[in-house]
Amino acid sequence: MHGLVNRLGLAGMAVASVLLSAQAATGQTTLRIGLAEDPDVLDPTLARTYVGRIVFASLCDKLFDIDENINIVPQLALSHETSEDGRTVVIKLRPGVKFHDGEVMNAEAVKASLERHMTMQGSFRKPELAAVDKVEAVDPLTVRLQLKAPFSPLIAQLTDRAGMVVSPKAAAEAGDKFGLKPVCAGPFRFVERVQQDRIVLEKFPGYWNAANIHVDRVVLRPIIESTVRLANLKSGSLEMIERALATDLPEIRADAKLKVATVPELGYQGITLNIGKSDAGKTAFGKDLRIIQAFSLSLDRDAITKVAFNGEFLPGNQWVSPRNPYYQSKFPIPKRDVAKAKELLKAAGVTSPLTIDFMVPNNPETRQVAEIVQAMAGEAGFDIKIRVTEFATSLKEAEEGRYQAYVLAWSGRVDPDGNAYVFHRTKAPQNYGGYSNPDVDRWLDEARTKSALAERKAVYERIAETLLAEGSIVYLYHRLMIIGHTAKLEGYRQMPDGLIRLTGVKLKP
Secondary structure, three states, X not given: OHHHHHHHHHHXXXXXXXXXXXXXXXXXXXXXXEEOOOOOOOOOOOOOOHHHHHHHHHHOOEOEEEOXXXXXXXXXXXXXXXXXXXXEEEEEEOOOOEOOOOOEOOHHHHHHHHHHHHHOOOOOOOHHHOOEEEEEEEEOOEEEEEEOOOOOOHHHHOOOHHHEOOOHHHHHHHHHHHHHOOOOOOOEEEEEEEOOOEEEEEEOOOOOOHHHOOOOEEEEEEOOOHHHHHXXXXXXXXXXXXXXXXHHHHHHHHOOOEEEEEEEOOOEEEEEEOOOXXXXXXXXXXXXXXXXXXXXXXXXXXXXHHHHHOOOOEEOOOOOOOOOOXXXXXXXXXXXXXXXXXXXXXXXXXXXXXXXXXXXXXXXXXXXXXXXXXXXXXXXXXXXXXXEEOHHHHHHHHHOOOOOEEEEEEOOOOOOHHHHHHHHOOOOOOOOOOOOOHHHHHHHHHHOOOOOHHHHHHHHHHHHHHHHHHOOEEEEEEOEEEEEEEOOEEOOOOOOOOOOOOOOOEEOO
């Protein structure tokens, strides 16, 4: 591991040296950002990683975005209007927008992108837009969406990848290889990608808001080891790092050359359990729901956050945090109860330690959490076998059911539907646990038709009552998204989704 860390550090210095020379020669500003993982495919239709969303924030504008207070604000769209029956949504588009290939962004382009999201093989946007029946280009700057039923989360969905508009010409020419050279309408255009090493973007002169983009070049480097990311930031080889460790906060705050931006995440950290995805689930958590309950009761969520994160993170037990208006206070965070966990295992017929294949993405915080879980669950009668796996590979393993438990974070969405539906609806794309319950399916669908908070929350209460007893995700805590950056960076504003937006950001010499 030390050899890998050293190689990553040396590679970083080599790339930094080349970039500094180029920057000095051209007078351009280059912003180097350390990522916690290497993103998956850079195609908004097919992508599914949080770290990929950080790249997309610079590469692909969306119809809508969010502000610091999680309000939805226009981006490629200027406005939207929903009919009284909730079945028609009219979106007015921003004029004068161009894609990186020079093509015009208009209603036909939006129609093509939305239909691509809805129909392309392997699309992870399809369930997010499932309520859309038809997309119509009314005129060059007006799009009309006809819905199958009222769908309250729709505009919130369009603040993320479902709302990203790609060049129809480039998408048609590239097909399923579009992610190798994405063409969007964001502030930066794609230059190159070297897998596991770097993604390079450059300022797009034709961007609709180019006057507020002050960085010429962005280099995003995946550096798994957080200690190496921080060392590169401190040495000046990087100007910014995402997801710094909570335990590094005192060090960053004490360094006058650095600044830190933090925000509580919209999502959660949890452990996904294979209860019906494959045969591997039938011998453990899928065998008896009391095994799920025993596992949850074996864990002390408050202790996990204190030991691993200096108490900076917020313990939780639902898909939204206790500070979210949709949190169900009727079901508070359970206290650890090892005796009860043992009783449940015995009642489920478990007479000796139950061996669990525990898949863990390869980053320091996740590994530490896994070790704490291993020790806690071990006291209740679980024999946890940790299997550290590269992140993108772990997603494939989960998708194919080659695991029994899996530490998986969800970066979160503005609307609670985005934190629940795709994980718990029968056969939804990110239902890695293989959970299926017709009642929960019906309630998840019903919540999408309600617009008033009180009405929707009442539906989610029924969902929570069932999922917390038998669902395939054991929720643990809600992270603090920590962005460290050089003090030379001015104008940076952190949004609640934790993503890095570079509009208005300047890098002093």
